[in-house]
Amino acid sequence: LDPNDPSKGKKWTIKKALGVYRASSWAPDAPHPMSKLVFFTYFFVPLSVGMFPHLFQHWLTARSAATFKLPVVAHPLFIMxxxxxxxxxxxxxxxxxxxxxxxxxxxxxxxxxxxxMVKKMTSPVLAGFLTAGILAAIMSSLDSQFLCLGTMFTEDMVVHYAGKDRFTDKQVVFMARMFIIIIVAITYGFSLLEPRRVFTLGVWCFSGFSSLFPIIFAAVYWKRLTKAGTYAGVIVAFGTWLYLFREAKFALNPDYTFLGMMPVATMVVVSAAAMILVSLVTSPPSKETLVRFFPED
Known part of the structure; x- marks a missing residue:
């Protein structure tokens, strides 16, 4: 309540009331030591980088594989x-x-x-500059993700199933923009609900991407991979992710583990196993396909 104007206390919005309640009932989290098994299985999460669609789109703009040499070496260094x-x-x-x-x-x-730390130890001006830098970094990736999202919807779904010559370029661009707006609106709607922890949701999202990494790795290096094996890996990865996500109460439990490990470890292993088993029991790719994707040196 405002001691100078008690009447303001009667005009609280729902958002303000919830904020005051959370602030007044907040208590520090008790420490949760991480076991060695959880710590080491956490290393499966970075495999998700190999499955980010917007990174794939960036790589496909290269004219030659030699273009990758500098980024592959420099990217980890700059991240560090x-x-x-x-x-x-x-x-x-x-x-x-x-x-x-x-x-x-x-x-x-x-x-x-x-x-x-920024709030306590810096001036508002410096905090503003730091915030602007953070937003600039976020927007760079966010723009790439939006562009990739629209391209996947139009090229891999609309144009692929409806026919390449059915729509003009202007119509395709319009559909991509509308699809992006719809996805952003749905995401914003979810953000207005009782939120989960952003970091916990991020780990779950990255875990889903990581579970698909064995498929892309096998597509590049394993000649015995089949179409059915690929489908099996994707379906099992999604089913496992959905089951474990539900067991974690849809990210409400930030400390959830499965068999004493991070859930991502189970997702990766089960996805890889399904892909390998189904590929081995189905017909191998034709010789023409192997020559196309695995040319002899």
Whole structure:
């Protein structure tokens, strides 16, 4: 309530009331030590990068495979340059003091450390510049994802099934834009509901991408992979992800594990097993197909 104007307390919006309730009932999270098995199975999550559709689209713009040499070497180095300092700053903040007091309490949410440091230790001007930089980085990837989403809908679904000559380029672009707007509107609607933790949802999304990595790896290196095996891997990956996601109460349980491991480990193994087994019991690709995709040196 506003002590200078008590009448304002009678005009709270639902959003404000929920915010005040959460702030007044907040308690620090108890520490949850991570087992070695959970820690090491977490390494399956980065496999998701190999299945990001917008990265595929970027790679397909290259005219030669030689174009990949510099990005493949430089990309991990630049990622390290950006992320290692962030991790080190977060580690330092756990024991740092500010004006004679600990910067953060022992159980402060780990994902909020960097933002809280910026608020406490910098001026509003610097915080604004940092926020602008973060938004610029997000928009770069977000634009690529939107473009890829529209392209997948129009090229892989509409044009593929309706026929290439049925629509003009202008109509295809319009359909792509409308599809993107619909997806964004649905996503925004979900964000207005009781939210899950963004980080937890991100891990689940990346886990789904990771479960498809064995398929793309086999497509590049395994000559025995079949179309049926690919379908089996995709279907089993999706089914496993959906089952485990439901068991985790749709991301409400951020500490959910399966058999003492991160769920992504089970997804990757089961998807790979289904792909291999079905490929081995179905007819292998024809010689013409193998020559096309695995030319002899």
């Amino acid at each position: 340059i950006v992320w290692v300092p962030c991790v080190l700053v977060g580690i330092w903040a756990t024991s740092a003091t500010f004006e004679g007091a600990p910067l953060f309490p022992p159980h402060f949410p780990a994902n909020a450390v960097l933002a809280a």
